[in-house]
Ligand SMILES: Cc1ncc(C[n+]2csc(CCOP(=O)(O)OP(=O)(O)O)c2C)c(N)n1
């Protein structure tokens with residue numbers, strides 16, 4: 001199997017990786033099809049479904065009416081019938097309309113029907129951020145799905161993992177909630193041309209370090225890696241881990257790291273209460289002896305609805321400076337509070353997204 | 358002052374025309390101003406412009422009493438202004454300022470003005486429809502003959518909650534007017550690619566809800582139909598449904614057109630631009646009247662922009678305010 005550090009293939013954007021994964025799987029397996037609002041229009045979900053309608057035709061790539069609830073059921077039924085639907089949503093917030101079908105049928109069908117059926121479907125959705133996405137276009141709701149047995153949940157943060165995870169998700173015989181992030185779409189990485197899978201349940205140590213373990217989920221992996229750069233300025237070396245899949249969750253890799261660094265900071269692109277960050281922390285605490293842990297903390301959305309005004313949105317999200325500052329306080333509790341200088345912190349910010357959408 | 362259906366049915370008076378023109382011109386100019394400011398990046402918000410669709414909101418609101426309730430969608434500027442929403446607070450909201458109608462926390466997609474009974478807009482398509490029905494329950498119980506109106510797009514009629522609300526409103530004879538602003542598109546997809554049957558009025562009638570269709574965008578026809586429906590609803594007749602054809606001139610979200618995108622033709626749009634109600638009513642007015650209205654509106658818009666520009670941003674203490682009610 002290839003790995004992202006092989007630098008094999010070519011530089012490809014996250015969005016290109018998604019498109020390529022679906023395209024290759026549709027070539028390989030005629031039971032794979034794509035449905036969702038706007039998957040066939042000229043924008044093609046920011047390009048992630050572009051070219052598919054022309055290539056595979058209207059039976060295999062089709063627009064749905066604005067009927068998320070029923071369409072979720074349709075996808076589930078088709079999956080039970082042996083097809084492999086990929087049901088696409090431009091925002092994760094809209095999955096709330098699919099909740100009944102996803103939670104009460106998709107997650108449970110295999111179990112409550114005694115193993116007679118399976119639901120091999122992928123539900124793609126994107127978390128939005130900035131430019132006033134606000135209350136209903138920016139929610140990271142992956143924890144809601146993690147809560148319910150029977151659903152797999154993956155949140156790849158790089159183009160390499162986007163392709164490999166999406167292929168793995170399509171081939172998986174279970175419903176997979178595939179979590180994407182708007183700001184990751186145009187990040188790039190070396191992505192092999194050929195088909196490959198990134199198996200679920202294997203966290204990736206992105207950068208080694210001895211002082212603290214930082215786990216970054218989805219887009220927060222990118223922010224955590226930038227925080228790590230800032231921390232090197234003050235001689236702190238963070239080990240940054242990407243869980244990649246949240247269900248199944250590879251807590252072993254995280255525990256192994258924390259056993260060494262004795263400090264864990266989990267940064268999620270979501271609220272912390274009952275969140276993925278809470279789950280990761282709980283697993284670590286359940287596994288390690290108290291003396292093996294010196295500091296443990298999580299960062300996520302502020303406990304409010306996402307405000308649209310930039311003056312508050314800035315405070316709503318963790319950012320490289322706030323992550324670095326929190327990590328510093330955990331590693332050097334005695335020292336004065338440290339924050340990277342404004343200029344270096346500004347350099348570490350993710351390129352700002354300019355609207356209108 | 359309540360307006361009766363009788364008055365609306367008559368040929369429009371000079372006052373009617375002037376009042377409607379003021380409403381149309383205000384919305385058109387306000388949105389043009391938003392477009393004008395947009396490239397400066399001072400408005401960091403997705404804006405869904407209603408340019409071309411103003412007549413629907415203006416005519417519907419003209420048939421309402423100030424104490425009636427209106428719910429709308431993320432394409433909310435027209436409905437907000439037509440219902441009497443404060444222009445300065447709208448501009449400030451788009452600028453993300455503390456003086457905005459939602460204190461800078463909602464942006465263009467969530468305009469609200471409870472003082473003028475403009476229910477907060479939602480960006481999740483269809484969600485506003487049952488909310489308006491909930492208001493209608495409260496209004497029915499209050500027995501003051503107030504009416505609730507829910508404005509929504511053609512796309513919203515594809516959501517289950519649309520049908521569920523039609524059924525419920527019909528069952529309970531709620532004082533609720535459903536208004537479908539059919540601009541034929543949900544983002545870039547035409548209704549012919551989304552609807553198995555284009556007769557949306559028939560769908561309402563299947564629930565026992567009387568329905569009427571207006572296809573030419575004529576503001577006086579819309580106003581007469583709305584006034585007649587509202588009058589019957591006020592008298593306890595139960596919910597009604599209006600399907601009003603209209604056309605979005607700009608792209609789905611953001612400033613400017615998108616006729617080069619390929620999903621619709623400029624030719625299709627031209628038909629609607631030719632019957633533009635703003636230009637039509639302007640031509641019906643004496644030029645002195647028209648100029649006076651336009652000057653007043655333009656002054657109001659400059660004032661609103663200056664207000665938005667000079668208002669402060671919310672401070673850090675506002676982040677956690679209003680998560681819960683006291
Ligand atoms: C439940 C839901 N699904 C999808 C979307 C994405 N979306 C935003 S606006 C829109 C189009 C809705 O069309 P319509 O109701 O006709 O209103 P219009 O934009 O034409 O005013 C869609 C699909 C959404 N906001 N909410």
Ligand SMILES: [Mg+2]
Nearest residue numbers: 510511542543
């Ligand atoms: Mg529409």
